[in-house]
Amino acid sequence: MRSATRFVSRTAASSMVVAAALALVGIQAAGQTASAATKEASVVTCTTANTKLTVTEATRPINHLLLKATNTGTKPCFAYNAPHLRAGADAQAVLPWAEETTPQSVVTLEPGQSAYAGITTFSPDGEGGSNETTLGVIFADRNANPTSAEKTLKLPNGGVFFNSAAVVTYWQDNPADALAW
The missing domain is CATH 2.60.40 (Immunoglobulin-like)
Structure with a gap:
């Protein structure tokens, strides 16, 4: 039972790390898109x-x-x-x-x-x-x-x-x- 809990905890932690990384990429991409839109607006x-x-x-x-x-x-x-x-x-x-x-x-x-x-x-x-x-x-x-x-x-x-x-x-x-x- 203990090993199953560890496995689930590791899987959940890995999923959270992946979700956080994807969220960070999304925030960076949104920032780049906003930056590109701002640059185009100044042209x-x-x-x-x-x-x-x-x-x-x-x-x-x-x-x-x-x-x-x-x-x-x-x-x-x-x-x-x-x-x-x-x-x-x-x-x-x-x-x-x-x-x-x-x-x-x-x-x-x-x-x-x-x-x-x-x-x-x-x-x-x-x-x-x-x-x-x-x-x-x-x-x-x-x-x-x-x-x-x-x-x-x-x-x-x-x-x-x-x-x-x-x-x-x-x-x-x-x-x-x-x-x-």
């Missing part, structure tokens, strides 16, 4: 107000521009989706997004960090076209809707030719990925 959407935008001509591949957005704010920001771009002041529609460039996760910019989008300006397969001197940039929110006022940038070399084949990549965390497609 804002990248906009023309909290970033510096520049556009340069890429040396490779040809017919490409590189758009760079640098976080000038004091909080991290999310560069969602791809930028809404208008080639020229009279553009009626934004450039289409190159869906095959969708990154695995949203690009997060700490203060001072940059995101990049590649722009194909034209292709021989495209139709029409004109030489444009400005590029209108609007950031997208999590749902791909425009977020803020448009920022107008001057295009390099006094102007760039755009035709119907022009597209823009999703935001990438490095220039090589933005220009790799």
Whole structure:
């Protein structure tokens, strides 16, 4: 009888230790989840107000521009989706997004960090076209809707030719990925 009591006591004690360990893991996981939620709540959407935008001509591949957005704010920001771009002041529609460039996760910019989008300006397969001197940039929110006022940038070399084949990549965390497609 005594050995059975010892066995039950050891089993009960082991069960209590396992339950306590699981409870501790649950508390730690809840704390990490709360910490992640707090961190995400302190991250804002990248906009023309909290970033510096520049556009340069890429040396490779040809017919490409590189758009760079640098976080000038004091909080991290999310560069969602791809930028809404208008080639020229009279553009009626934004450039289409190159869906095959969708990154695995949203690009997060700490203060001072940059995101990049590649722009194909034209292709021989495209139709029409004109030489444009400005590029209108609007950031997208999590749902791909425009977020803020448009920022107008001057295009390099006094102007760039755009035709119907022009597209823009999703935001990438490095220039090589933005220009790799």
